[in-house]
Structure formats: structure tokens, C-alpha cells
Amino acid sequence: MASQVYFTNLRTAYNNSLLTKIQHLVLAAGLEDIVRKGGLTAVKLHFGERGGTAFIRPLLVRPVVDALLKAGARPFLTDTGTLYVGSRGSAVDHLNTAVLNGFDYSVAGAPLIIADGLDGADEISVAVNLKHFSEVLIASTIVRADALVSLAHFKLHDAAGFGGAIKNIGMGAASRKGKMAQHSEVAPKIIAKKCIGCGLCAQQCAHGAILMVERPAGVAAPDSSVAQLVRIDRTLCVGCAQCIHACAQGALTINWDTDCAKLMEKIAEYAAGALKGKEKRSLFINFLTQISPACDCYPFSDAPIVADIGIAASRDPVALDQACVDLLNKSAHLPSSRLEGEKHYPDKIRALYPKLDWERQLIHAQEVGLGSREYELVEIAGNKR
Numbered sequence: 001m002a003s004q005v006y007f008t009n010l011r012t013a014y015n016n017s018l019l020t021k022i023q024h025l026v027l028a029a030g031l032e033d034i035v036r037k038g039g040l041t042a043v044k045l046h047f048g049e050r051g052g053t054a055f056i057r058p059l060l061v062r063p064v065v066d067a068l069l070k071a072g073a074r075p076f077l078t079d080t081g082t083l084y085v086g087s088r089g090s091a092v093d094h095l096n097t098a099v100l101n102g103f104d105y106s107v108a109g110a111p112l113i114i115a116d117g118l119d120g121a122d123e124i125s126v127a128v129n130l131k132h133f134s135e136v137l138i139a140s141t142i143v144r145a146d147a148l149v150s151l152a153h154f155k156l157h158d159a160a161g162f163g164g165a166i167k168n169i170g171m172g173a174a175s176r177k178g179k180m181a182q183h184s185e186v187a188p189k190i191i192a193k194k195c196i197g198c199g200l201c202a203q204q205c206a207h208g209a210i211l212m213v214e215r216p217a218g219v220a221a222p223d224s225s226v227a228q229l230v231r232i233d234r235t236l237c238v239g240c241a242q243c244i245h246a247c248a249q250g251a252l253t254i255n256w257d258t259d260c261a262k263l264m265e266k267i268a269e270y271a272a273g274a275l276k277g278k279e280k281r282s283l284f285i286n287f288l289t290q291i292s293p294a295c296d297c298y299p300f301s302d303a304p305i306v307a308d309i310g311i312a313a314s315r316d317p318v319a320l321d322q323a324c325v326d327l328l329n330k331s332a333h334l335p336s337s338r339l340e341g342e343k344h345y346p347d348k349i350r351a352l353y354p355k356l357d358w359e360r361q362l363i364h365a366q367e368v369g370l371g372s373r374e375y376e377l378v379e380i381a382g383n384k385r
């Protein structure tokens with residue numbers, strides 16, 4: 001059965017600002033039906049990496065918080081710590097980064113809580129009994145919350161194809177160990193002939209998974225003076241991809257063909273675990289603004305690949321993400337972005353990540369009962385064209 005996905009474009013008027021339209025959107029999508037009076041409500045979002053600029057503007061979170069308060073809920077903004085070295089690895093760094101990025105109480109109207117505690121270890125095991133996991137490790141604060149509102153910045157992602165509601169909840173609600181369990185099979189592949197043995201990747205690896213070894217005889221090298229080669233200990237690697245970005249030679253890459261499909265399925269199973277018990281008390285909102293070509297976890301945001309589209313909301317995270325992919329692919333690309341030139345790109349995710357089967361995320365999410373890929377797009381009243 002088709003799920004309803006509510007949509008507002010970004011057209012506004014004197015008596016209908018974007019803040020007002022967001023309130024109308026979330027009410028139309030059923031916000032009042034998911035909260036209980038006095039219920040602690042987790043508003044799960046990404047506060048942005050330091051240096052990133054494409055995350056949801058804090059000012060636009062306020063109307064969602066206000067609607068929750070009006071409905072009698074007690075909302076708080078929340079996210080979990082990262083696996084990789086960055087500005088959100090511990091709760092202290094994470095909160096400092098969030099405030100620097102503008103997620104202050106005075107702007108957003110709700111307190112900030114890091115859901116998996118000081119060091120990412122506050123977790124609760126949730127039984128799911130699915131293809132990859134019998135149980136998943138979810139941040140304790142999210143499990144304990146009475147209701148959940150996902151606020152996701154919709155963008156492309158170099159391992160999951162795209163990041164929307166499913167990824168915000170699947171990877172984003174997992175504790176550190178839970179994130180490792182999802183990433184564990186995504187150890188980078190080494191392209192030996194490109195490796196100059198500089199060791200920069202090893203310096204970036206927070207998990208001690210990279211060793212520099214003597215280059216075995218017969219292994220091609222960029223030139224004959226390169227005596228060392230990188231080696232990755234797969235038992236230590238957590239698949240955070242930090243080293244890939246450290247390597248200016250392009251000698252490390254993701255194993256696209258096999259590992260990413262599994263990662264997408266694992267994300268979907270974690271999302272099912274994070275929502276367990278909250279199936280009737282969750283709402284998902286995706287911002288199709290500044291749709292960047294890669295994840296918000298990088299300390300930069302590249303130019304958007306399409307013009308801003310709008311904001312969509314649904315009680316069904318699968319329908320919502322499917323609708324967002326479709327809205328993205330219907331939009332004209334911006335040649336000033338990574339999608340250069342005048343060529344038509346009917347599938348913008350595959351245009352940038354040709355080896356990624358991004359549909360896997362949606363297919364498996366539907367298989368595990370998270371929702372339906374069939375949807376009806378409902379425009380909220382007051383949408384000018």
C-alpha cells in the first residue's frame with residue numbers, strides 16, 4: 001500500500017514564511033499523533049562536522065521543536081558520536097561542534113543530548129533477528145525516548161548512495177560498537193601500484209589498522225625507489241574511510257562491488273532496531289536543501305548538485321527516502337557542481353557513484369518491514385508554483 005509523503009517547496013510569501021510552512025508540513029504529516037503528553041521526544045539530526053556547511057540550518061529546526069512543545073512533548077536534540085577522527089568523536093567535542101554550528105538552545109529551543117554518552121559506549125541491545133544481525137546496539141537515550149522525530153539532510157553518500165531518513169536512524173542511532181558492526185566489512189582496497197609508501201594514511205587511522213611493510217618483490221610500484229607498501233589489518237579496521245581521504249595518490253578505495261551493498265542492508269536493519277517499539281511514535285522529515293555530493297561527516301561540503309527542492313515528511317521512512325531520490329532525479333543538475341556539463345543525468349546517484357547499487361538500501365528497508373517504496377506525494381496547502 002502506498003504511504004503518504006507530504007511535501008513543501010521553498011516558495012514563501014508575507015503571511016507564509018518557511019518557518020510557518022515547516023509547521024504546517026509536520027502537522028500534516030501527523031506530528032501530533034506520534035507524541036504523548038510529557039513524552040521525552042528525541043529529535044535525531046546531524047549537527048554537522050566542523051567545516052561542513054550543508055547540514056540543516058538550526059533556525060529551521062525551531063518550528064519542529066515548537067510544534068512538539070505545542071503538542072505537549074518534551075523534545076531534545078540528539079545525535080551519536082562518530083567512528084572516525086573528527087570533531088564529533090566524544091560527547092564534549094560533539095556538543096562544542098554543535099554549538100559552533102549554531103545548534104544552541106537559544107536558536108533551536110531544545111536542549112542537546114549526545115545519545116550514546118561521553119564516549120559512544122552507552123548502548124542498549126535490541127533484538128531484531130534479521131539477515132545480518134540478531135541484535136543491534138542502539139544509543140541508550142534513543143531507546144529510552146518515548147518518541148522519535150528524524151530530521152535528515154538529504155544528500156549523496158559515497159558508500160550508501162544517499163543519506164536520508166533510513167541512514168539518519170540506522171547509522172545515526174547506533175552506538176560506536178553498533179557503527180563498527182555496520183562498517184566492519186568495508187575495509188579499503190589497496191591499489192599497490194599507486195602507493196608511494198608515504199605513511200599519511202597510517203597517521204590518520206585512529207584504530208592502528210594500517211602498517212607500512214616492505215614492498216614484496218614483483219608488486220608494481222609508482223617507481224623503483226618506493227620500497228614500502230601499505231597493509232591493512234582487517235581485524236582492526238572499522239571501515240571509517242578516513243584513510244581513503246588522507247591518500248592523495250588514490251591508492252586506497254572502497255570495495256564497491258560487495259561491501260557497500262552489505263553496508264546498506266545493515267543500515268536498514270539498524271534502523272529497524274532503532275525504531276522498534278516506536279513504530280507508531282516516529283516521524284521522518286528530510287530537507288532537500290544544499291544536496292551535496294557526499295556525506296555531511298566530511299569537514300567540507302561541496303557545491304549542491306541540484307537547486308534546493310523543498311522539505312518532505314512522512315510516517316514511513318522508506319516512502320520518504322524513495323520520494324526524495326525521485327525528486328532529486330527529476331531535478332535539473334547544476335553544472336557548477338560535480339555533475340558538470342550539459343549532459344542529462346536521469347540517475348544522479350549512479351552518475352557520481354557508478355558502482356553503487358543505491359536501491360539496495362530501499363529494497364532491504366522494505367524487506368525488513370520499515371515501510372513501503374510506494375508513495376503518494378501530497379503537497380501541503382500554500383505551495384506556490
Ligand code: SF4
Nearest residue numbers: 195196198199201247
Ligand atoms: S596508501 Fe596513500 S597515504 Fe597510504 S602510504 Fe600509500 S600513498 Fe601514502
Ligand code: SF4
Nearest residue numbers: 205237238240241243
Ligand atoms: S584502515 Fe582506514 S578505514 Fe580502516 S579504520 Fe583505519 S582509517 Fe578507518
